[in-house]
Amino acid sequence: MATLTLPVLHDTLxxxxxxxxxxxxxxxxxxxxxxxxxxxxxxxxxxxxxxGAVVCGQCGEPACxxxxxxxxxxxxxxxxxxxxxxxxxxxxxxxxxxAWGGITLDPQSGRAAKCDTCAGRPACAAACPTGxxxxxxxxxxxxxxxxPDPFTKGVSLCPGCAAELGFRMAFRVIGPDAVVFxxxxxxxxxxxxxxxxxxxxxxSVMSLMTNVPSLMTGVARQLKRSGARTRCVAFAGDGTxxxxxxxxxxGAAERGEHIVYICxxxxxxMNTGVQRSSTTLQGARTxxxxxxxxxAGKPQAPKDVAVLMAMHATAYVATASVSHPEDFAIKLQRAxxxxxxxAYIHLYAPCHVGWQAPMDSALEIARLAVETRVFxxxxxxxxxxxxTHPIPRPRPLEDFAGLMGRLRHLGxxxxxxxxxxxxxxxxxxxxxxxxxxxxxxxxxxEQ
Amino acid sequence: MTATLRHVIIGAGTAALAAVEAIxxxxxxxxxxxxxxxxxxxxxxxxxPHLLAGRIAESRIALRPPAFFAGAATRLLAGDPVVxxxxxxxxxxxxxxxxxxxxxxxxxxxxxxVAPALLNPDGVPLxxxxxxxxxxxxxxxxxxxxxxxxxxxxxxxxxLAEALVHRSPYAEVTVVEQEPQVLPVAFSRxxxxxxxxxxxxxxxxxxxxxxxxxxxxxxxxxxVTLSDGSALEVDLVAACVGVRPRLGFLDRSGxxxxxxxxxxxSMVTSVPGIYAAGDVAEGPSADGTIGCHAVLPTAAGQGRxxxxxxxxxxxxxxxxxxxxxxxxxxRLLVSAGxxxxxxxxxxxxxxxxxxxxxxxxxxxxxxxxxFAGMPADPGxxxxxxxxxxPVRAHxxxxxxxxxxxxxxxxxxxxxxxx
Numbered sequence: 002m003a004t005l006t007l008p009v010l011h012d013t014l015x016x017x018x019x020x021x022x023x024x025x026x027x028x029x030x031x032x033x034x035x036x037x038x039x040x041x042x043x044x045x046x047x048x049x050x051x052x053g054a055v056v057c058g059q060c061g062e063p064a065c066x067x068x069x070x071x072x073x074x075x076x077x078x079x080x081x082x083x084x085x086x087x088x089x090x091x092x093x094x095x096x097x098x099x100a101w102g103g104i105t106l107d108p109q110s111g112r113a114a115k116c117d118t119c120a121g122r123p124a125c126a127a128a129c130p131t132g133x134x135x136x137x138x139x140x141x142x143x144x145x146x147x148x149p150d151p152f153t154k155g156v157s158l159c160p161g162c163a164a165e166l167g168f169r170m171a172f173r174v175i176g177p178d179a180v181v182f183x184x185x186x187x188x189x190x191x192x193x194x195x196x197x198x199x200x201x202x203x204x205s206v207m208s209l210m211t212n213v214p215s216l217m218t219g220v221a222r223q224l225k226r227s228g229a230r231t232r233c234v235a236f237a238g239d240g241t242x243x244x245x246x247x248x249x250x251x252g253a254a255e256r257g258e259h260i261v262y263i264c265x266x267x268x269x270x271m272n273t274g275v276q277r278s279s280t281t282l283q284g285a286r287t288x289x290x291x292x293x294x295x296x297a298g299k300p301q302a303p304k305d306v307a308v309l310m311a312m313h314a315t316a317y318v319a320t321a322s323v324s325h326p327e328d329f330a331i332k333l334q335r336a337x338x339x340x341x342x343x344a345y346i347h348l349y350a351p352c353h354v355g356w357q358a359p360m361d362s363a364l365e366i367a368r369l370a371v372e373t374r375v376f377x378x379x380x381x382x383x384x385x386x387x388x389t390h391p392i393p394r395p396r397p398l399e400d401f402a403g404l405m406g407r408l409r410h411l412g413x414x415x416x417x418x419x420x421x422x423x424x425x426x427x428x429x430x431x432x433x434x435x436x437x438x439x440x441x442x443x444x445x446x447e448q
Numbered sequence: 449m450t451a452t453l454r455h456v457i458i459g460a461g462t463a464a465l466a467a468v469e470a471i472x473x474x475x476x477x478x479x480x481x482x483x484x485x486x487x488x489x490x491x492x493x494x495x496x497p498h499l500l501a502g503r504i505a506e507s508r509i510a511l512r513p514p515a516f517f518a519g520a521a522t523r524l525l526a527g528d529p530v531v532x533x534x535x536x537x538x539x540x541x542x543x544x545x546x547x548x549x550x551x552x553x554x555x556x557x558x559x560x561x562v563a564p565a566l567l568n569p570d571g572v573p574l575x576x577x578x579x580x581x582x583x584x585x586x587x588x589x590x591x592x593x594x595x596x597x598x599x600x601x602x603x604x605x606x607x608l609a610e611a612l613v614h615r616s617p618y619a620e621v622t623v624v625e626q627e628p629q630v631l632p633v634a635f636s637r638x639x640x641x642x643x644x645x646x647x648x649x650x651x652x653x654x655x656x657x658x659x660x661x662x663x664x665x666x667x668x669x670x671x672v673t674l675s676d677g678s679a680l681e682v683d684l685v686a687a688c689v690g691v692r693p694r695l696g697f698l699d700r701s702g703x704x705x706x707x708x709x710x711x712x713x714s715m716v717t718s719v720p721g722i723y724a725a726g727d728v729a730e731g732p733s734a735d736g737t738i739g740c741h742a743v744l745p746t747a748a749g750q751g752r753x754x755x756x757x758x759x760x761x762x763x764x765x766x767x768x769x770x771x772x773x774x775x776x777x778x779r780l781l782v783s784a785g786x787x788x789x790x791x792x793x794x795x796x797x798x799x800x801x802x803x804x805x806x807x808x809x810x811x812x813x814x815x816x817x818x819f820a821g822m823p824a825d826p827g828x829x830x831x832x833x834x835x836x837x838p839v840r841a842h843x844x845x846x847x848x849x850x851x852x853x854x855x856x857x858x859x860x861x862x863x864x865x866x
Contacts, residue, residue, distance in 0.1 A: 018863055044852045044859075048845055055855055062473065067466040067748035070492030071504065072511040088508045090498040093773025093782075093826065094744035100831035101862065102855040106773060108780040108823065 010139045011080025014056050014116065014123055020133045020394060021045075021052040028054055031128035038107045038114040041125050041134075054134055056125070057082065057103030057116040065095035065104050065115070074115075080140075084115045132393070145330035146173040151202055157195045158187060163323045163350040163363035164265045165191060168236055170326055171263055171348075174333045177202055179232045180224075182217050184210045184246065186238035187272045187352075188265060210241040214253035217260045225259065232337065235262040239280040240270045243306045250345075254313040257342035261333075264306065264345070267352035275355040279304040282375070284419045285407045287355070292410045302422045307347035308429070311381040316342030319380035319389075322349040324367035328389055332380055349376045357406025369401040374427040379434070386430065387439035398423065453478050455758055456540055456548050458530050458697075459556035460484040462492055462744055463726030463751035465511055467554050468522060470755025478759070480522050481548060483540070485557075487527025488580055489514070493558075494744060496583050497607035501614040506580075530557075533701040535719050552721055552758040555698070555709060556751060559691035559727040559742055564599055570665035574599075574687040577608050586686070593683040594620055597672050599660050601625035603634060603772070605688035606643070610776055613650050621652045622680055624672070626659035634772045636787045638804060639820050646777055655680075693728040693740060706730055708740040713764040715754035723758060725750035734767035734834050741768035771830050784829035785816035798847040805847045812838035819850050828854035837861050 024045060032039040041056040063082045066074040073088035074095060084095075084104070091111040095104045104115040116123075118136075126136040151172035158165050168191045172179070181203045183192035192205040199205070208216045213235050221233040242250060242264040253260065269287055270276040277287040280303045286292045290299040311318040316339045321329035329348065336344035351366040353359065358366060370376040371390060375398070378390035398420050402408040411419065455471055457464045460482040468480055484490065490511045498504045517524040525542070532541040533553070540548045561576040568574070575586045596612055598605045601623045612619045623630070629640040630647075644654055655674060662673040663685060672680040693708040704710045704718035708730035715723045715731065724731075726747035730740050746768040756763040771784040786808060789795045793816075794809045805824075808816035813836045817829045829850075832839055837857055839846060845853040 018859070042852075042855075044856050046845065046849070046852055046856055049842065049856070051856055053856070053859075055859065062469065062752070064745070064748060064752075067469060067752060068462065068745045070462065070494035070511070070744060071509050072513070088504065090495060090504050091775050092494055092498075092744070093775065094494070094748075097743075097771045097773055097784075097826045097830065098745040098748060099827040100858060102825060102828055102859065104827075105823075105825070105851075106775070106780065108775060108778060111775055111778065 010142050012121060012138045012140050013059060014118060014126060015135050015137050016054045017133045019051055019053040021054055022131060023047060023052045027128045027130055028125035028134055031124040035124055038110055040114050040116040055102040058101060064098040068094040068098035070094060081118055083117050084113060086112050089113050142327045148173045148176040152200055153202055154200060156200050157190050159354050161353050161360040161363055163367060164188060164267060167265050167323045167348050167350045170329060171333060174330045175234060178230060179203060179234050180220060181205045182208060182213050182235040184208055184213050184237050184241040186241060188236050188238055192236055210245050212249055213237055213241060213246055214249040218253055218258045221258060221260050233260045237264055239264060239266040239268060240278045243279045243304050254310060254315045254343045261336050261344045263348055265348045265350040267350050269355050271352045271355045280306060283422050284411050284415050286410060297410060297415055305426060310345045311384055314384045315345055317344040317382055320347045320378055322367045322371055322376060322378060324364050324371060328378060358404055362404055366404050369404060372396045373398050373401040375401055375423050377427050377430050379430050382440060385437045385439050386433040388434055453551040454549060455480040455552045456550035457482045457554040457556060459558055460490040460524060461558050463556040463747040466748045466751030467725060467755030470752045471759045474761060475759045477521055482524045483530055484526040485529035486579060493578050496577055497611040499583055501611035530697045532697055535702050554754050554758060555724045555728055556726045557694045557728050560694040562690040562692050564660060564687050564689045566660050567662040572663040572665055572670045572685060574685055576687055577604055589684060595682040596621050596684045596686060597680050597682040598623045598686045598688060600688035601630040602688060606630060608686060608688055609652050613652060622655060623652060624655045624660055628657045635781060635783055636818060639781055639818055642820055643776055646779055650777060691742060695728060714757045715750055715765060723754040725754040732767045734769045769830050769834055771826050773826050779821055781820050782824040782826045783818040784826050785833040787816060796843050796847060805850060807843055807846060809840055812840045814839045824850040825854050828858040831858040835861055
């Protein structure tokens, strides 16, 4: 191939499926203010208690375009699939070709009608009173990941590893001017390689589990003294961070060391055979919290390390998830912008092996952890919190628990205990958000 | 990815262009040559009745803008028909003498009209209606013409009849059809009869259950003798008795054909490297029956699959599914799946105020649906049939509010929450 085509992302309208208030037609009315025939439809079906909205998804390879006999449907550079109504003869071939309810033949006008996103400012989303219908801007996502992939060749972690993906994302944002610190755990294979062979383009330091921030302190101070802008970045697991390595981390945060610390949280000691850590979810089965007579997985609630870190009045603390790359990238950029202290990011990275889930499920698990409130996404600057991805209507916890074997033994009582823990954790963060308002020191800051 | 492949496509219609789009998904530099027998900008014959009725101008029917064929990689040869294929040497021979080599060949040459079986000793001109040239000839002849006989009440015949009436309310149009109903196969008897009534209210006459057996000239007019012994005297006779795959140039090519070119789900013919899509392809339906299905969304889908496989992405066609949408005189008719109940099928129907909805169910699942005079979504209905979605519990809702209910049921399975 002569040309390498980079992936292009487009902004899009999304609807939260079936989350409309009964009888609401705000989106249809807003569309009808601009158009002769509304291009969004509500599915208001009280008989089956369903209330939703359906709108064109602007397909990458639109079947409606291919079926149109007058060339009236085209896909533009912006990703918008546009219908030129002046060329439409109302044959309905597009409506046969589309299985998604994205295009409708209007018997009155004798023509088809479909959404054109109002040139990127959809009136329907602006009018939606509940946030069910949203305009999601994704076209800028890739610009955050401007640096090359940090790996020189393959890595020796399990296929489908979310921590590996998190590492790639992190260093595509951070770039090559960094020293990466790791401790025993899955990530030492990422940062330091296998045997004598390095797999990244980055200088890396392998330390003990008990002294990662201490080692970083020395290196960071020396780099600063020499005038280098090189950043010290830790990529360490939850065992190192939450358990044996917590004391030096707490100390570095309190002293305000100029380091970036990323904890990838896979909720256990995964590369030594799946033992529980202090961040392991309540009720989860591990080798050291088995399931059997009188035992039903881990009895304790997980330690909220990120909140603990924020309680040091740390310069910047955030939670992030591999399922929300843009959110992660923006938070990393904020962490890198910190000049006067420590920045800590707690990255949710499900381990499909230890959690007993299919190889391709880590991202879906991570997404559902956010959508069920199991893992709230927030950030805090000097102890002032805000939710970056509020979940007003959480999905049922069963949707999350059903994805993995480690929670399969939970009956209604076990799920209820877990649900209470999850809800309390989310409410605690909400309370912290309202306790002291988030402050944005620079205009650069608002997304 | 392998080196550059040379793609040659016979045809420049819906299936052909969908194939180009699919090839271009991954292969931007592969040379693609489309060969059109007609010296026209690529168009779809679907537009002919709309052109005749004056609903759209000829300047606005191009399937793709000229820029689509202006680049180095995509070339259109219009007006130089294919006369033969040499499958061993991998070349296509054109009427003008040129020989085009190919690595991947797609036959998407569309349909041609079937000539009606009748006696025509005087050589009365029979106007067909499948090409722009047909339209121009017909339009020229229509000046000063008042009475027209349309032979055949299929989709093309009915659309021609509607266009003639739409064009001139003074036209006297008689449609002759050997089946007892209009739109046989595409719509059920009841839906078809409601369409016939609508046409009759606009002055169109029907002679159903009989066919034309002979033509003779009487002055400037023609006399059509029908199989029931009666006769019609008209100014012009149009023949719309059916179409068949346009395959004449494939004689002795060695590609297996029955009614059309036999293809599997990847749209490849019996000869590796040669694909077929659209009206000429005889391939599997959604339930596995083999046949030709000359309908736009099928042509587009088959073309996309053929193009993807020509570009070495392995894709299978989901199989064609009968589906039709017609809007005659502002009345919307939607049909998906089978139109008549088969053995063991339950038939649920609702008729009120000129609206008619009907579901054909096999156990829990939908096998056919049609709606007349009410909004419906044919794409969602096709999904429900194709994906065997259980709908019985919501049959009432589907009959009452087909548009919303079909979209709701389809979306539930599309979102993995059946």
